[in-house]
Amino acid sequence: MQFWKYIIQFFSSENYTLFVVSAGSGVLCLAAGVVGTFTYLRKRALIGDVISHSVLPGIAIAFMLTGVKNPVYFLLGAIVSGLISIWIVDYVQAKSKLKPDTILALTLSVFFGVGVVLLTKIQHSGNAAQSGLDSFLFGKAASMSLLDVKIFSIIAIVNVVCVLLFLRGFSLISFDENYAKGIGFNIRFIKAFLALLTVVTVAVGVQVVGVVLMAALLITPAAGARFLTNSIRRMLLYSASFGFVSGFLGVFISYSGPGMPTGPWIVIVLSAFALMAILFGKQRGLFARMRVRQNNYIKINNENILKDIYKIGNQGTQTITIKELTEKEKYPSLLLNSTLKRLEKMDYLDLVRGMVILSDKGRLAAREVIRKHRLWEIYLSKYFQLEADHLHDDAEGIEHVITPEIELHLIKLLERPEIDPHQSEIPY
Numbered sequence: 001m002q003f004w005k006y007i008i009q010f011f012s013s014e015n016y017t018l019f020v021v022s023a024g025s026g027v028l029c030l031a032a033g034v035v036g037t038f039t040y041l042r043k044r045a046l047i048g049d050v051i052s053h054s055v056l057p058g059i060a061i062a063f064m065l066t067g068v069k070n071p072v073y074f075l076l077g078a079i080v081s082g083l084i085s086i087w088i089v090d091y092v093q094a095k096s097k098l099k100p101d102t103i104l105a106l107t108l109s110v111f112f113g114v115g116v117v118l119l120t121k122i123q124h125s126g127n128a129a130q131s132g133l134d135s136f137l138f139g140k141a142a143s144m145s146l147l148d149v150k151i152f153s154i155i156a157i158v159n160v161v162c163v164l165l166f167l168r169g170f171s172l173i174s175f176d177e178n179y180a181k182g183i184g185f186n187i188r189f190i191k192a193f194l195a196l197l198t199v200v201t202v203a204v205g206v207q208v209v210g211v212v213l214m215a216a217l218l219i220t221p222a223a224g225a226r227f228l229t230n231s232i233r234r235m236l237l238y239s240a241s242f243g244f245v246s247g248f249l250g251v252f253i254s255y256s257g258p259g260m261p262t263g264p265w266i267v268i269v270l271s272a273f274a275l276m277a278i279l280f281g282k283q284r285g286l287f288a289r290m291r292v293r294q295n296n297y298i299k300i301n302n303e304n305i306l307k308d309i310y311k312i313g314n315q316g317t318q319t320i321t322i323k324e325l326t327e328k329e330k331y332p333s334l335l336l337n338s339t340l341k342r343l344e345k346m347d348y349l350d351l352v353r354g355m356v357i358l359s360d361k362g363r364l365a366a367r368e369v370i371r372k373h374r375l376w377e378i379y380l381s382k383y384f385q386l387e388a389d390h391l392h393d394d395a396e397g398i399e400h401v402i403t404p405e406i407e408l409h410l411i412k413l414l415e416r417p418e419i420d421p422h423q424s425e426i427p428y
Helices: 002-010 013-041 045-066 071-095 100-123 146-165 167-175 177-182 187-226 232-255 262-280 286-312 322-329 333-345 360-383 388-398 404-413
Strands: 349-352 355-358
Touching (some): 013 146, 013 167, 013 187, 045 071, 045 100, 071 100, 071 187, 146 187, 167 177, 187 232, 232 262, 262 286, 286 360, 355 360, 360 388
Antiparallel strands (some): 349 355
């Protein structure tokens, strides 16, 4: 009950400002998540840091030129400064032999250093209007107004619409610029337009989380979404959802107690979502990959032992002992026993008092593994001209991943061979 009372109190008219802040933060994080997806896919994670730090001197110069704290002037200064930083990064990368990470680090450091110097000069200038400029370093979401929310909403709508309109172009330059150029896309325009969207989003968002944390809003949602799907459309949806919910929950948590900064809490919640996606993602998550590796390990052991029983037991027709299998193939006893019990449950073999014999199902499975192995040996020998004594190890690894479709293609390509390079019969 206390929780629901707290929720009702949070959305009451008395907390109108908090509702505005939470809505504005959510919408801003949504906008950053959408445009940041392509920054992540282009493997330019540090560019978000560069832009967020490079807007600082633009904001400071805008104040020095006008003498007033006008959000429009700040936005223009930040956009110009951010675009200049991206141009410098691309220009230096094209004209020099410096590594990309070196160029990004240098650009970030120089722009941020210039920004801090200019802010320090402004603070000692005696201008009474300079108070509050330091909030751009760490953000000050609590000062958000309804006008800011409207601006963030416009930015979010523009980002979503532009991404939908240029989705194919943005996707192509994220994965293969040369291919995009080859089929007629204007790469320079698409990259410049994407850079403009990114800079505008960062320039607007620094007042919420500051230049230090703004890069997290660009990259973290996309990083988490990437572990949930291989579809770029779904990735955009997940990234936007992570951003919006994190912005809302970050404000909610910061409201729950004194001395709870909004910007850092938004980033913490966002990081928690990303961590859960990294761990529990259905397709690419850590635990999903562990399951795949474990299943592959079990499959390889099953097939290897079936194949060895087939060979030792005269094409699987004779009963052999577990001791005989252990001595000839050197299997660890624990691994062998557990695999044999698993194969027995799967009806691939019969196991009685230390004796093993393959069932019909087991013989078919063993013949399939051996057939794939020998077909691949022929393929390597015929098309790669490998010597006969170099074929076995390569085929040993690939036999477990050849699909039925590839097997049929090999049989057709090799004209249904009868024997392998070692003159062993291929079982069909």
